[in-house]
């Protein structure tokens with residue numbers, strides 16, 4: 185691991201010698217010793233969080249076929265590196281929607297992040313802003329978008345299509361007023377998925393104030409005191425703040441049910457209305473089929489995130505990596521991004537080679553926030569940046585634009601002579 189991985193952009197300067205900066209420096213050292221890759225955060229988060237919460241974050245749907253497939257898809261591709269290239273000018277910045285970011289990845293939208301980490305959405309957004317990468321705030325967040333944007337200007341916002349279109353348009357107006365530039369609409373969620381793992385683990389929103397919740401608190405004191413009770417004492421009962429233009433349901437309630445249904449009728453006409461109303465960059469998240477990418481392009485959408493929602497929607501949905509080339513071709517001038525299962529710098533480079541411009545990371549950032557707050561997320565971002573930098577050097581490239589399919593080989597290819605002309 186290089187120094188870049190251990191010292192995030194927002195770490196206190198070494199000469200600053202206040203007790204606070206010394207504490208921060210010690211925390212950085214601890215994080216650097218314990219967490220050497222994004223996967224290292226998961227077992228630590230499992231110990232820190234109550235079982236229902238960890239299960240909600242780490243889990244997927246039904247048989248977990250897509251969750252597993254997302255990792256397997258990366259193994260299908262291998263690199264064909266170039267050697268003796270002067271790689272001393274490596275840089276990994278990328279331009280998305282008129283803004284330059286310092287790395288080709290960002291943080292995916294994740295609901296109720298403020299339940300797994302204290303002020304979870306804010307710590308993710310601040311760490312991302314400090315590191316110069318995008319973070320997408322979820323419409324299922326427990327912190328108001330206005331508060332997150334005040335802490336981290338430039339944060340993107342994710343919405344679902346609202347079952348009531350007027351309510352959806354009112355939300356779009358609120359998003360614009362909050363100063364968001366990029367609106368992501370998630371379109372893979374027409375109906376509620378079969379997340380039986382949530383039932384098995386006892387997870388539900390709103391949370392019920394019952395003996396189980398009490399037991400979870402007693403058996404996970406660091407989470408109970410450092411996240412849950414600290415939130416209640418300092419900020420009151422969290423609510424779903426960004427589902428619509430007004431405030432949504434409380435997080436803990438006896439008699440309230442969150443109703444996710446009623447979106448079955450929404451189609452491209454609904455999206456058309458959103459496009460007409462929203463003047464900023466519009467991104468569709470959850471696209472897998474090239475024809476949907478084409479349709480989005482015809483409607484004036486600016487970008488797509490090829491995604492199976494981290495395996496959390498339709499179980500058995502194809503892994504983004506497998507459809508990326510076809511979607512990229514259909515997308516034309518739209519910006520193509522991807523998420524689901526990205527854990528390594530090499531994963532990111534494979535997606536770029538297959539047509540993505542950038543990718544998003546979900547669960548590991550949530551786990552990192554649960555363990556280390558803003559410093560944890562900063563460390564996770566620095567780790568991935570550092571991996572990408574080393575991997576680019578070993579691949580023989582200085583700029584992301586040099587990465588294309590000619591640097592990849594499909595795993596079933598038996599020897600180099602079977603690789604087509606692309607190798608030239």
Ligand SMILES: Cc1cc2nc3c(=O)[nH]c(=O)nc-3n(C[C@H](O)[C@H](O)[C@H](O)COP(=O)(O)O)c2cc1C
Nearest residue numbers: 241292293294295322370493494524525545546547
């Ligand atoms: C805990 C959790 C909550 C999520 N909430 C949302 C959400 O509110 N909106 C959304 O579009 N996607 C949501 N997602 C999906 C992520 O945005 C992303 O597609 C997925 O996590 C990427 O896969 P990965 O976790 O394997 O990196 C959520 C994912 C997780 C793990």
